[in-house]
Amino acid sequence: MLHDRDLSARAEIVAAQLDALFDSLPSGYECDKQLATFNDSYTYGEIQTRDIAVIAHNVTEPAQLTFAELGSGLGKFAIAAGFFFKHSFGIEFAPERSAVAQRALVALGERAPPNVALTTGDLREFPLHCIDVVFAHNLVFSSGLERALELKLDCELADGVLLLSSAMFSNIHAAF
Numbered sequence: 001m002l003h004d005r006d007l008s009a010r011a012e013i014v015a016a017q018l019d020a021l022f023d024s025l026p027s028g029y030e031c032d033k034q035l036a037t038f039n040d041s042y043t044y045g046e047i048q049t050r051d052i053a054v055i056a057h058n059v060t061e062p063a064q065l066t067f068a069e070l071g072s073g074l075g076k077f078a079i080a081a082g083f084f085f086k087h088s089f090g091i092e093f094a095p096e097r098s099a100v101a102q103r104a105l106v107a108l109g110e111r112a113p114p115n116v117a118l119t120t121g122d123l124r125e126f127p128l129h130c131i132d133v134v135f136a137h138n139l140v141f142s143s144g145l146e147r148a149l150e151l152k153l154d155c156e157l158a159d160g161v162l163l164l165s166s167a168m169f170s171n172i173h174a175a176f
């Protein structure tokens with residue numbers, strides 16, 4: 001089992017590597033300009049890559065667990081999770097951002113964790129059974145999306161699943 005210090009050190013290395021790579025790719029904000037249709041839920045904001053250490057710290061054996069990010073944007077965080085978790089899934093609605101995520105995986109080549117799957121689609125349709133750790137950077141989700149997601153989490157999350165979100169869900173107390 002990795003100790004906090006090891007987790008943080010590893011997250012710093014992963015973050016430095018991914019930050020350097022993503023500097024050469026279009027940003028989430030540049031993608032915004034290309035979005036054919038836009039609604040409030042697509043507003044972009046990025047969690048710090050190194051915060052993956054905080055998530056990995058909150059579970060006992062990340063290497064045995066499956067991680068999913070709902071609304072994975074350019075895929076940076078979901079890719080970082082692949083360095084810590086057994087499997088990492090990301091689902092992103094905006095094809096422009098999803099395309100950048102695929103480019104990032106290709107650019108990483110052999111350095112890309114092989115256990116990462118990034119797909120284009122609606123998080124409301126992403127199956128959550130078999131996922132152990134769910135993360136959503138949901139600060140700017142519209143109230144409609146937030147309600148739908150809350151309902152979905154309520155129906156689909158099994159006991160013991162760790163739910164992490166950047167904004168509290170009103171009826172789910174496990175979030176922080």
Ligand SMILES: C[S@@+](CC[C@H](N)C(=O)[O-])C[C@H]1O[C@@H](n2cnc3c(N)ncnc32)[C@H](O)[C@@H]1O
Pocket residue numbers: 041042043044045046047069070071072073074075076077091092093094097121122123124137138139140145
């Ligand atoms: C605040 S950004 C977070 C980006 C990334 N997760 C991060 O933290 O670095 C939220 C993302 O959720 C995506 N999104 C919004 N509605 C969605 C939906 N219904 N299904 C999938 N993704 C969605 C947006 O396009 C955006 O890229």
